[in-house]
Amino acid sequence: MSTKDWIEKDYYKILGVPEDADAATVKKAYRTLARELHPDHNKDDQEAEARFKDVSEAYSVLSDPQKRKEYDEARTMFGGGMRSPGGDGAGGSFSFDLGDLFGSSGGTGGLGDVFGGLFNQRARTRTGSARRGADVEREVSVSFTEAVEGKTIPLKLTSSSACASCAGTGARAGTVPRVCPTCVGTGFTSTDSGGFGMAEPCQDCKGRGMVVDDPCPVCAGSGRGTTSRVMHVRIPAGVVDGQRIRLRGKGVPGEHGGPAGDLYVVIHVGSHPVFGRRGEHLTVTVPVTFPEVALGAEIKVPTLGSGPVTLRIPQGTPTGRTFRVRGRGATRKDGSRGDLLVTVEVAVPESVPPDARQALEQYRDAASGDDVRAALMNTAAKER
Known part of the structure; x- marks a missing residue:
């Protein structure tokens, strides 16, 4: 998300609370909307999913006193989010790029550079919370003839997957996790060291971008369970002893929309009494x-x-x-x-x-x- 979008969004309106609402009111409004809009209760509803993300983003800013202060100061500086009667809809908004006010909307010297430190790059989307699944390695033994001619073999895999009880959220049924206030849902924190930016997984949410207040009793808040599946793997003709076959995307499923890992099959070929x-x-x-x-x-x-x-x-x-x-x-x-x-x-x-x-x-x-x-x-x- 751009700095322009961060300034223009009315987080108070998204949560349905007044601008002088206290922390308890903000939290209550967030929990009500989060339960109503959670993806688990609105399957294949993209509008509800988009509103859920907006509600989570609004709460991550308004629930943090420092971020809320910076947000209020930015809105005051730009007259309540650059609203103007001449725009579209009620109140409308200007159609020009905010970067034009400061010279450049694209490269250096633009609005992002002026306010980059102020907002601490919290406006970016939460794609950082997506995790690639782990790779899996299995060993199989085939006969000499099977290695020469090729064969399809069943392979049982046991790996982690989304917890069936909480649907992978890690929260007890009927509750929802909240956006991590430390990393604002990105799963990473950054520090400046001598002009260099260092990013590392957030210690508070362990890189997940969400914090669970009431953990799921089945998975203890991890959001992961164990499943077993049987795959039919084709051993190609002509494999040799010790050969490693890679099957893309057949490893452990990813988290939060991340890609699955790979499956590596190590082949052991038996001997033949004649050949x-x-x-x-x-x-x-x-x-x-x-x-x-x-x-x-x-x-x-x-x-x-x-x-x-x-x-x-x-x-x-x-x-x-x-x-x-x-x-x-x-x-x-x-x-x-x-x-x-x-x-x-x-x-x-x-x-x-x-x-x-x-x-x-x-x-x-x-x-x-x-x-x-x-x-x-x-x-x-x-x-x-």
Whole structure:
């Protein structure tokens, strides 16, 4: 609210009391109007809500002796709030900007600068009392397959919300809180320190902008209760262990019209007995026989979530070699899939049947001229 509006408003008329009304009369008029106009009793009535704000603003000024004195002096200085018979309505008001009287209505040197210290910036609206809800973090565990394919899981959240008994006002049913006289409903107080303005939450109302004289017995005047709700959270395909997912506005609801906080979901992914993970690719180790890698073969390889695929092993494949099966890995952000990386390892049997032993001995004798360690021994000898 501008300084011009602060001067022109007739707080006595808003409360319906004479200008010489004592503090008790002002308080009684405020309580009567506040009960009548409170938003809880006038759902979706914007006119009643606007009048309730005006009544609260008028009481915050007239209930404070110092502010009331400053307000009366300002009205006297400007002839009762710049009223003139030539304006609109009964008494009317001038249509020119008050700042024109002092040179500038916009920038420095205007009316706001002349009277800024006098009114101590109490004329601004009470948006400072709106609070953003707190952020919430929850941990969930999913299986290896669920992390690769994605899944929607139910998540139970317990958080604070407006008290059902007092509708979030913090006041006992049938009563209403009053505007904090210290911060005039802003929720903040300011101090001047060497030319710098310092703002901090009001200590009297704890930053809420309102003071509760008769607290609600259910929430002890906090205006907050506890509610439980179940959310269905979509775990996107391709998440990795430890990933943190942010869901905007799904945290604790805000206060006084403030936005809700965010929900952070931390993912823990379980292991798989067959497959591993390397970024967007899946890994698997497949045992093969010596004849398969020596002579070449076609083998069956398992995949995650579908049937096996056929992999061709070239002749002379060494153990430990990795092959790539395209499109059988984890899901990427764009919906495509990574690859399946297949590593072959020669399986050595613990025991050999007689017929197989005889065949192996024949192979050993036939290949006895090939020293597979000759190159290794020669290199080691040169390095001595």
